[in-house]
Amino acid sequence: MVKGDFAGQMGPLDKLREAVCAVRPKSMDDFGTDLKGRLLTLLLRVGRQSKKQEDEEKEAARIKVLEGLARVWLALGDNRRAAGALQTAGKDEAAAALLDESGEWRAKVALHRATGEPGKAARILEEKGELADAVEAYAEAGDGEGRLRVLVKLGDEAKVIEALDAMPKEKAEDAAIRHGVLDAWAKVLTERQDWDGVARLYQKHGRQDIAARAWEEAGDFRKAMKAYRVAGDAEGHDRCLDAIVEQHTRKNDLLGAAKILAGAGLLDRAAEVAAEKHPEEAHEWFIEGGYKDKALDLARREARKAEGHQDYRLRAVWLERAKDFVSAATLWEGLDDLEKAQKLYEEARAWEPAARCAESRKRFDEAVELYYRANLPEKAERAKLLG
Numbered sequence: 001m002v003k004g005d006f007a008g009q010m011g012p013l014d015k016l017r018e019a020v021c022a023v024r025p026k027s028m029d030d031f032g033t034d035l036k037g038r039l040l041t042l043l044l045r046v047g048r049q050s051k052k053q054e055d056e057e058k059e060a061a062r063i064k065v066l067e068g069l070a071r072v073w074l075a076l077g078d079n080r081r082a083a084g085a086l087q088t089a090g091k092d093e094a095a096a097a098l099l100d101e102s103g104e105w106r107a108k109v110a111l112h113r114a115t116g117e118p119g120k121a122a123r124i125l126e127e128k129g130e131l132a133d134a135v136e137a138y139a140e141a142g143d144g145e146g147r148l149r150v151l152v153k154l155g156d157e158a159k160v161i162e163a164l165d166a167m168p169k170e171k172a173e174d175a176a177i178r179h180g181v182l183d184a185w186a187k188v189l190t191e192r193q194d195w196d197g198v199a200r201l202y203q204k205h206g207r208q209d210i211a212a213r214a215w216e217e218a219g220d221f222r223k224a225m226k227a228y229r230v231a232g233d234a235e236g237h238d239r240c241l242d243a244i245v246e247q248h249t250r251k252n253d254l255l256g257a258a259k260i261l262a263g264a265g266l267l268d269r270a271a272e273v274a275a276e277k278h279p280e281e282a283h284e285w286f287i288e289g290g291y292k293d294k295a296l297d298l299a300r301r302e303a304r305k306a307e308g309h310q311d312y313r314l315r316a317v318w319l320e321r322a323k324d325f326v327s328a329a330t331l332w333e334g335l336d337d338l339e340k341a342q343k344l345y346e347e348a349r350a351w352e353p354a355a356r357c358a359e360s361r362k363r364f365d366e367a368v369e370l371y372y373r374a375n376l377p378e379k380a381e382r383a384k385l386l387g
Helices: 006-023 033-047 056-075 079-088 092-098 104-114 118-127 131-141 144-154 157-166 169-178 182-191 195-204 208-218 221-231 234-250 254-263 267-274 279-288 292-305 312-321 325-334 338-347 351-360 364-373 377-386
Strands: none
Touching (some): 033 056, 079 104, 118 144, 144 157, 208 234, 338 351, 351 377
16 A cells, blocks of 8 residues: 555455455454454555545545545444544544444444445345434435335335436336335326326236326227227227217218227117218118118119219119119119119019010020010010020
8 A cells, every 4th residue: 555546545445344254253353463454554554544645535535535434444343443534534423323332233323424425325224214314314325216115115105206207107006006105106197187107007017997087088999999998998998989989070071980889889870970971881881780671772872863873874873772673774774784774673672674685685585585585575585585
């Protein structure tokens, strides 16, 4: 140890303290006379560096060396000399605590706090049940989870919420899970109006009912609806379904609204919503849902709307759906779709035009049968000859 070489002294002091801690002596008397003498000479020499340095950096190094020396003395069970080292470093309050007869652990707490290690002090205080002081020390150390852990032990819910709120979001959530204070973390998220965070938190832990309410509050009705369905809450599910439909309706997206309803199995409602602007889809949903009368009423309305329309195929389709088979067949015949026309004439029991279509298609056997049904044997015989 070279006097004044503070940078060079710190490493050996740390190694010495580690070696002493490994042995765990009750006092220096546990060492042999020779080793004790050499060790004492070394430590006293370090402690004699009492002159304050004018250079700030060097002075900081001197204080650090004296703090290290205090730790060595404390490891050797010599609180008096540890206190002397702290006094030389200008740490009078910590030195006084070391001389207190209240116990060695309090001396260690004082030393750690005096030498800028509040985290170590906090852990000792927590172990000894001095929880209020431990909270303060963890806060001083910037250890948010340590502070939280002790506050949970104290049962101070308000402070627990405050501690979680002060932590980064990801760390706070993990800490809340580890220490069993999910509800407190949820309160923090609620206070922040972070509904998405609340929902994800409870969904992750199987609380679909709470997650659903949070999604609903956040305005994400699709996720809310799904969560309500999993939770078995039909009322909540339907409320969110109505909200989604309303969103689409406000944007004049009636087909989107109808598809949502159809996806939920409400085919009649879907068709009613879509009927005005999307009759094709509406008719399909009425049929799929078994609402034949409603499907027929829609088809008749669309057939009337299509009167005079130049799109003959469209008119024919709606006339067929409205069960006006003859009118539909006439249009298909005019469009030269004789197969479809024949089928619809047959559906209407209009045998003669059906036979005419069959004859034009060179389906003479069918034409013969249809002419006989129409009670036109002469035309039937003619069709036989053509065949």
